[in-house]
Amino acid sequence: xxxxxxxxxxQVLKTGQSMTLQCAQDMNHNSxxxxxxxxxxxxxxxxYSASExxxxxxxxxxxYNVSRLNKREFSxxxxxAAPSQTSVYFCANSPLTSGGAHExxxxxxxxxxxx
Amino acid sequence: GENVEQHPSTLSVQEGDSAVIxxxxxxxxxxxxxxxxxxxxxxPQLIIDIxxxxxxxxxxxxxxxLNKTAKHFSLHITETQPEDSxxxxxxxxxxxxxxxxxxxxxxxxxxx
Numbered sequence: 001x002x003x004x005x006x007x008x009x010x011q012v013l014k015t016g017q018s019m020t021l022q023c024a025q026d027m028n029h030n031s032x033x034x035x036x037x038x039x040x041x042x043x044x045x046x047x048y049s050a051s052e053x054x055x056x057x058x059x060x061x062x063x064y065n066v067s068r069l070n071k072r073e074f075s076x077x078x079x080x081a082a083p084s085q086t087s088v089y090f091c092a093n094s095p096l097t098s099g100g101a102h103e104x105x106x107x108x109x110x111x112x113x114x115x
Numbered sequence: 116g117e118n119v120e121q122h123p124s125t126l127s128v129q130e131g132d133s134a135v136i137x138x139x140x141x142x143x144x145x146x147x148x149x150x151x152x153x154x155x156x157x158x159p160q161l162i163i164d165i166x167x168x169x170x171x172x173x174x175x176x177x178x179x180x181l182n183k184t185a186k187h188f189s190l191h192i193t194e195t196q197p198e199d200s201x202x203x204x205x206x207x208x209x210x211x212x213x214x215x216x217x218x219x220x221x222x223x224x225x226x227x
Contacts, residue, residue, distance in 0.1 A: 024205055031213050042217040043159065050212055058224035090158065094213050101147035104215060106158040
């Protein structure tokens with residue numbers, strides 16, 4: 001039972017290159033999230049998915065796209081990387097119930113550097 | 116949208132003393148307030164949470180208090196230990212889909 005896994009752990013890109021960050025969960029939770037973490041700014045939501053096939057923008061979606069093809073996997077794509085996208089990226093998930101928000105479970109993170 | 120402010124940004128305490136971190140939020144509809152602890156190089160992990168129908172919650176050395184009227188909530192850590200050194204984040208829910216708005220974080224350093 002791995003919980004939430006992310007690949008790769010580290011990545012260095014040159015400006016303009018593209019890449020996809022992968023996230024998978026075996027917790028059978030409906031909601032999945034992508035955050036970026038920058039020093040002094042906490043965790044900022046990039047995109048959100050309530051269920052398979054649905055996605056929604058968060059606070060900082062520009063420069064990113066996402067895909068939720070099934071319940072387990074939620075990928076984040078950078079089409080043309082920029083130095084401003086240098087950050088640590090976390091995937092998270094949580095159950096979605098009528099009771100409202102619940103604990104979010106985070107993956108180990110991907111440290112991305114864009115030169 | 117929701118805005119969450121967290122203070123202080125850094126907190127240095129002597130081992131055995133108490134630590135208090137405060138957060139304010141803007142959306143009166145927020146009803147879920149978790150606290151996460153993040154050790155260096157690790158993922159954030161939930162340490163305690165509280166819902167808006169409760170004023171206080173305790174778990175061993177950790178407690179959270181919520182004042183809905185003033186729209187602020189606080190984390191209290193008693194009898195601090197070196198392993199409490201980490202960055203702590205508060206958060207507040209801001210819609211029915213479970214999204215969270217996080218504070219900027221507090222770096223807590225416990226010195227022996």
